[in-house]
Amino acid sequence: MKKILLVLLALGAPLLFAGGPIYTRYGYGDLLFYNGSRSYAMGGGGFAMLGDNFISRMNPASLSQIIRTRFSAGLDFSRYTTESTSGASTFMQAAFQGMALAVPLDKEYGIVFSFDATPYSAVSYTVGRSDTTLNSTQEYFGGGGLSTLNLGLSVSISPTIHFGAKFHYYYGRTNQLTKIDFSGSDRVDYSIDRSVYYSGLGLTLGSVIQDIGSFIQMPSLSKLDAGIILGLPATLQAREEVTSSVVSDTTFLSDGTSGLPLSFGIGFLYRPNERTNLVADLFTQKWSGVSLYSSLPNFKPQNSLRISVGVEFLPARDAVSYWQRVVYRAGATYNSTYNNISTQTNSNGEYVNGETITEALATAGLGLPISVDARLNLGLQAGVRGTLANGLQRDTIVRLSLSISGNELWFLRFDEE
Amino acid sequence: MRVFVFSIVFFSCGCLNEPNAVGIDLLPTSDYPLVKSDTVYANSDSLAYAFITSEVDSRMFVGNYQSYTAWSFVEFGFTGFDSYKSLPILAVKLRMKANYSFGGSASPLGVQLFATTQNWHSDSLMVDSLLSNPTAYYRNPVIGSTSAIASDTSWFEVPISDTAIVRRSIIQEANGLGDGVLLQPLSINGIKGFVSGNVQSVDERPKIAVTFDSMGVQVTREVSATKSRSLTHISSANLVQNSNLLYLQNGVAYRQYLGFDLSGIPIGSSISKANLEITLDSAASARNSYGSDSLVSYYLSNDNLPASTSLKVSTKKTSSGKHVYNVEVARYVQNWLIPIVTQRRLLLLGFSERTTLDRFAFYGKSWPDKTLRPRIIITYTPPPQHRSATP
Numbered sequence: 142m143k144k145i146l147l148v149l150l151a152l153g154a155p156l157l158f159a160g161g162p163i164y165t166r167y168g169y170g171d172l173l174f175y176n177g178s179r180s181y182a183m184g185g186g187g188f189a190m191l192g193d194n195f196i197s198r199m200n201p202a203s204l205s206q207i208i209r210t211r212f213s214a215g216l217d218f219s220r221y222t223t224e225s226t227s228g229a230s231t232f233m234q235a236a237f238q239g240m241a242l243a244v245p246l247d248k249e250y251g252i253v254f255s256f257d258a259t260p261y262s263a264v265s266y267t268v269g270r271s272d273t274t275l276n277s278t279q280e281y282f283g284g285g286g287l288s289t290l291n292l293g294l295s296v297s298i299s300p301t302i303h304f305g306a307k308f309h310y311y312y313g314r315t316n317q318l319t320k321i322d323f324s325g326s327d328r329v330d331y332s333i334d335r336s337v338y339y340s341g342l343g344l345t346l347g348s349v350i351q352d353i354g355s356f357i358q359m360p361s362l363s364k365l366d367a368g369i370i371l372g373l374p375a376t377l378q379a380r381e382e383v384t385s386s387v388v389s390d391t392t393f394l395s396d397g398t399s400g401l402p403l404s405f406g407i408g409f410l411y412r413p414n415e416r417t418n419l420v421a422d423l424f425t426q427k428w429s430g431v432s433l434y435s436s437l438p439n440f441k442p443q444n445s446l447r448i449s450v451g452v453e454f455l456p457a458r459d460a461v462s463y464w465q466r467v468v469y470r471a472g473a474t475y476n477s478t479y480n481n482i483s484t485q486t487n488s489n490g491e492y493v494n495g496e497t498i499t500e501a502l503a504t505a506g507l508g509l510p511i512s513v514d515a516r517l518n519l520g521l522q523a524g525v526r527g528t529l530a531n532g533l534q535r536d537t538i539v540r541l542s543l544s545i546s547g548n549e550l551w552f553l554r555f556d557e558e
Numbered sequence: 559m560r561v562f563v564f565s566i567v568f569f570s571c572g573c574l575n576e577p578n579a580v581g582i583d584l585l586p587t588s589d590y591p592l593v594k595s596d597t598v599y600a601n602s603d604s605l606a607y608a609f610i611t612s613e614v615d616s617r618m619f620v621g622n623y624q625s626y627t628a629w630s631f632v633e634f635g636f637t638g639f640d641s642y643k644s645l646p647i648l649a650v651k652l653r654m655k656a657n658y659s660f661g662g663s664a665s666p667l668g669v670q671l672f673a674t675t676q677n678w679h680s681d682s683l684m685v686d687s688l689l690s691n692p693t694a695y696y697r698n699p700v701i702g703s704t705s706a707i708a709s710d711t712s713w714f715e716v717p718i719s720d721t722a723i724v725r726r727s728i729i730q731e732a733n734g735l736g737d738g739v740l741l742q743p744l745s746i747n748g749i750k751g752f753v754s755g756n757v758q759s760v761d762e763r764p765k766i767a768v769t770f771d772s773m774g775v776q777v778t779r780e781v782s783a784t785k786s787r788s789l790t791h792i793s794s795a796n797l798v799q800n801s802n803l804l805y806l807q808n809g810v811a812y813r814q815y816l817g818f819d820l821s822g823i824p825i826g827s828s829i830s831k832a833n834l835e836i837t838l839d840s841a842a843s844a845r846n847s848y849g850s851d852s853l854v855s856y857y858l859s860n861d862n863l864p865a866s867t868s869l870k871v872s873t874k875k876t877s878s879g880k881h882v883y884n885v886e887v888a889r890y891v892q893n894w895l896i897p898i899v900t901q902r903r904l905l906l907l908g909f910s911e912r913t914t915l916d917r918f919a920f921y922g923k924s925w926p927d928k929t930l931r932p933r934i935i936i937t938y939t940p941p942p943q944h945r946s947a948t949p
Contacts, residue, residue, distance in 0.1 A: 163581035166589075223580055230580040268585055269577030275593065275830050275937070280577045281585055321591055321939075323830060329892045331828040331939075333591075385941055387828045387892070393941070437586045484583060534581050 160232035160267035161283075162223050162536045164498060164527065167440040167480055168433060169339075170264035170286050170315060174199075174424070174447065174476075175238055178215050178544035181520035182506020183451025184472030186422025188408030189368035191303070191349055194516075194546070196241040198259050199406065200347040200370045201305025204295035205251030207243045214240035215518070215544020225534040234265055238544060239288070251297025255307075261287040264315045280320040287313040287339055301351035309343035311377055311401070315435065332386045337435055339399060341377030345370055364412045372404035372426075379434035399434035402426045402479075418453040420472075428479040439492040441481040449474035451504065468508030470520070476500045484532035496533055500526035506542070515547040591939045593830070600923040600932040602817035602903070603804055605794060610811050610912060611681055611787075616757045617913045618788040619809065620669055620741045621749030623661030625796035626915065627685055628749050628809075631678045632764045633738035633785040639728040642779055645770035647725060650718040652739060653780075654764040656708040658751025658848050660915040668744030670703035671716055672696035673723055676737045678787065685791035688740075696740040697733070708750045716741075724768060735766070738785075749790075749915060751848070755783025790915065797917070803842055804922045804932070808849065808908040809915040815858070816932055817903040818894075825895050826941030832891040834904070836932045838881040842919035849910025853883050853918070856905040857890045860898075864905050871909060880930070883920075891936055 165171050176199040180187035188200045196213050197203035215238040222231045241257035263286040270279050290312070295305035320332045347370040350356055354363035376398050383393040408422035428442035451472025456465040477499050483492035502524030509517045520542035527535045612618070619628035632652075652671060674696045677683070688695055702718035718724060727734030743749075753762040764783040769776050790809045797805050797812060804814050816834075834855065845851070853872040856864030868890065872883040887904065894902040908916055921930035 160577070163584040166585065225580050225583065227583070228578070228580050230578055266581070267577045268579065268582045270579050270582045275591070277830070279591070281582075281589060282577070317589065319589065319591065321828070321830070325886075329829055329888060385826060385828065387826055387895075387941065391826060391941075437588065439586060482584065532583055534584060 160230075161219075161234055161265035162221055162232075162526070163266045163268055163534065164480055164482070164536070165264045165266050166283050166317075167437060167482060168435070168442060169262040170283075172262050172445075172479070173260050175217075175259055176200075177241075178213055178238075178518035178520065178542060178546055179453070179470070179508070180420075180451070181522070181542045181544075182470035182472065182504050182518070183420055183453055184422070184449030184474040184502075184504050185447070186408050186424070186449035186451060186472070186474070187410070187420045188347070188370055188406050188422050188424075189349055189366040189410035190408075190418070190420065191351065191366070196243045196255060196257065196546075198239075198241060198257055198291075199345070200349065200368050200408075201255070201293040201307040201345065202295050202303040202347040202349040203368065204243055204253040204255050204293055204305055205297045205303040205349070207245050207253045208248050209245065209548050211243045211546065211548050212241065213544055213546040214238070215542055218541040218543070220539045222537040223534055224529060224537075226529065226532065232265075232267070234263075236260065236263060238542065243293075251295055251303055253293075253295045255291070255293035255295075257291045257293070259289050259291060261289050261311065261313070275321070276324050278322045278324070280322070282318040282320075283316065284318075285314045285316040285336070287311055287315075289343075301355065303349045303351075305347045307345045307347070309345065309375070310340070311343060311375065312340045314338045329387070333383065334385075335381065335383045338380045338382065339377045339434075341375050341401075343373065343375035343401060345372040345404075347371070366410040366412075368406075368408045368410070370404070370406040374403045374431075375401040377401065377434075381434070397434045398432070400431040402428045402431045416455045416458065420449075420451045420453075422449045423447070424449075426479065439483045439495075441483075441495055442479045443481045443497065445477060445479040447474060447476040463510070466510050468516075470504075470506040470508065472504040474502050474504065476502075478526075482533065494531055496528065496531050498527050498533070500524060500538070502538065511545070515545060518542070518544045518546060520544075591828075593937060593939055595935065595937045596822055597933050597935050598818050598820055598822065599928070600816045601819040602815075603923055603932075604815040605798065605805060606813045606815055606905075607794065608811045608813050608907070608911075609681075609684075610809075612754075612789075612912065613679070613785060613787045614756050615788065615912045616754055617658055617751045618754040618786045619658070619660075619749050619751050619790050619915065621661070621667055621743045622746040623749045626660070626749060626790065626792045628743065628788060628790040628915075629685060629688060630741045630752075630789070631674055631738050631787045632741070632755050632783045634727075634735060634766050634781050635784045636727040636730070636734070636736060636781055638781070639768075639779065642768075642770050642777070643729050645772055645777070647721040647768060648771050648776060649769040650702075650721055650724045651767045652702065652716040652718060652764065653713045653767055654716075654752035655762055656710050656712055656714050656750055656752055658914070659708075659710065659748060660751070660844075660846070661748035663748060664707070665747035666705045666745060667708045667714070667748065667750045668703070668705035669716055669741050670700045670744055671718060672698065672740040672742065673701055673733070673735055674738040674740045678738065678740070683789065685789045688789065701739075703744070705745065708752075714750070714752065718766070724766070728768070739766075751913075754788075755786030800842060800919070802922050802925050803839055804836075804920040806853070806906060806908050806918040806920075807915075808911045808913075808917070811907065811911045813905055813907040815903050815905055818934055820891070820894055820902055823891075823895060823936060823938060824940050825897055827895055828939040828941075829888045829892040829895070829936060830939065831937035832886070832888040832934050834885040834887045834932070834934050836883050836906070836920045837877075837930045838883065839919045839921055840881065843917055845914070845916035845918065849908070849914030849916055852909035853885065854907050854909050854911075855885045855887065855890075857893065858901050858903050858905055860901045862901060887934060891934065
């Protein structure tokens with residue numbers, strides 16, 4: 142444990158010089174879709190996954206089979222290589238993936254209470270330019286993002302039908318810092334710091350139905366589980382604070398609202414044998430029509446769609462060999478993001494030919510036993526986002542997730558089965 | 559652990575920690591600084607007399623020209639004459655090296671000399687004081703005079719006929735020339751400038767040359783000035799010939815306070831550029847090539863004092879046949895936008911204020927052609943304001 146803590150601290154150090162893709166300037170930034178350390182390596186899905194070994198951050202119904210108090214926490218470590226027509230640069234980021242705690246209250250009825258703090262979005266970019274008009278060097282930094290504090294509760298109305306609800310408190314800020322450095326000593330260098338603070342409440346409902354075959358009277362689907370989540374739209378309060386180094390004693394304030402969309406996800410879990418899980422998920426958010434406080438003329442939120450598949454494999458149950466007790470995971474995901482960005486204008490100065498930003502990632506990971514009741518989950522995601530067409534940029538992404546999940550009995554359901 | 563260390567190395571390798579231009583085209587244009595440019599015109603001006611204590615200046619003036627008059631004092635230290643004290647004095651001359659001319663340079667300079675009292679070091683001494691109470695500063699009668707052409711770089715000489723007063727100086731008696739010599743102009747067609755007694759180079763300073771008779775041989779011994787001072791005068795009434803013009807007068811000196819109406823520039827704006835432009839009326843000006851054709855500006859604090867660190871020197875350009883002096887005043891304007899700053903004026907003076915008599919006449923705030931009025935062209939970014947839904 143001590144070693145792991147040291148590693149986590151070491152990984153936090155790169156935050157000091159984090160940059161990132163300029164896409165995060167738009168909307169709330171990158172939406173993170175973090176469903177837990179286990180699903181991270183399985184394409185990010187797993188709405189139908191249940192079990193005592195897993196705290197699902199997205200589907201509260203998945204809590205219902207947790208029989209021991211459980212916690213998890215982790216770090217996400219990303220490396221972006223951004224290409225544009227003007228060149229390429231590489232950034233790295235380290236981010237806390239949050240933590241989660243689940244407490245079973247009634248095993249018979251699957252009543253489990255959970256609390257988690259989970260990042261929702263992230264803004265991180267760093268760009269600069271030389272402006273010959275003003276004879277200055279200009280630097281633009283973005284940071285922050287939304288996070289959530291969540292209270293979840295699950296209940297099982299039958300051994301195979303589970304429901305859950307999760308209350309969200311959204312909070313956080315997005316920040317833009319502009320620094321203007323004039324080359325002449327007579328010019329007054331200055332910076333403008335703009336932050337938008339968000340807060341608001343939200344609700345997600347979820348359900349998991351195990352053994353779909355029994356549910357719909359089709360025995361051939363007896364190894365298939367399904368999970369559904371429905372996230373209700375939310376309205377966040379937004380407060381904008383802008384300060385300038387020129388008038389450091391004055392903060393310009395304004396208030397407004399900003400929306401979060403209706404979201405819907407459906408996922409399936411298929412167990413061909415007791416040591417293998419296959420998952421396939423679809424998650425969509427109705428961003429179209431959502432009013433954002435930080436809207437921009439060249440940014441048009443559009444409905445997003447995320448499709449993911451994954452597999453999880455345990456070589457042997459009750460194995461003596463360490464590596465046979467390791468869980469191996471792999472997956473892939475395709476995400477048509479809510480970003481529709483345009484860099485071209487028509488003769489009226491209106492932005493046209495907006496381009497949808499998509500990303501495709503391959504994932505893999507390991508679940509390493511570190512004690513009887515704990516695992517260290519390693520997850521790796523690699524892929525590309527965006528395009529070089531229409532003046533946009535393409536990001537090559539490599540992410541590493543390190544998380545620890547404690548007090549767990551992995552694949553307990555397999556034993557019960 | 560090896561996996562973690564490898565991961566850190568992998569993720570860190572080649573990463574950037576300085577902003578660059580990759581992705582800048584995707585930055586919303588609204589994130590760029592909003593740059594505006596406005597021209598503000600002078601809304602107040604004020605001519606101010608500046609008393610110059612010229613006992614450090616490198617040049618001293620003597621002469622009359624139009625309404626200008628210039629007198630000078632020079633002090634000498636009569637030392638090193640011990641072996642000459644008993645020798646007869648054959649001749650005495652005041653010698654000064656000419657290096658400046660204002661007005662009729664070809665006209666002879668008429669000047670007469672008086673022995674002075676110590677009072678001429680008084681800070682408040684002006685030409686008016688000399689005229690109204692001469693005995694307080696110098697003693698009659700005239701001890702020497704001349705009228706001659708003073709060509710630049712040549713030594714201008716004034717014979718001192720009162721050799722007795724020189725002898726008293728040599729033997730350190732009272733009523734000598736130990737307190738200095740006053741040079742009072744007699745001619746009216748020009749003012750000449752001479753190397754003062756304050757310069758570093760002793761050889762260049764004014765001198766008194768005493769010629770002795772040493773057993774039939776003429777021996778000349780010189781003493782150099784140890785201090786000098788000019789008193790140059792023109793009344794403001796005589797200076798200001800046109801109330802629509804602004805005057806700067808070197809050497810006397812007159813300066814200008816200029817105030818500007820900045821109400822159109824939002825408080826909190828970030829000033830990226832601000833240039834004062836002030837246009838010369840050459841016909842109403844009087845200047846030559848002896849000094850720098852430049853102005854100096856100072857930022858004025860709330861209590862109306864020029865801040866020495868705010869000194870700016872002008873550049874000059876020609877626009878539509880007129881000379882336009884340009885001073886970079888971005889920092890002034892930035893300070894003027896601080897709410898607690900009540901003084902939004904600057905001070906203008908000639909760069910060669912202490913060494914020339916140049917007169918600059920500029921088109922003023924009420925000049926009929928607005929394009930010639932004093933103005934500041936300001937490039938700025940307005941302060942952050944509420945921009946609902948368009949951050």
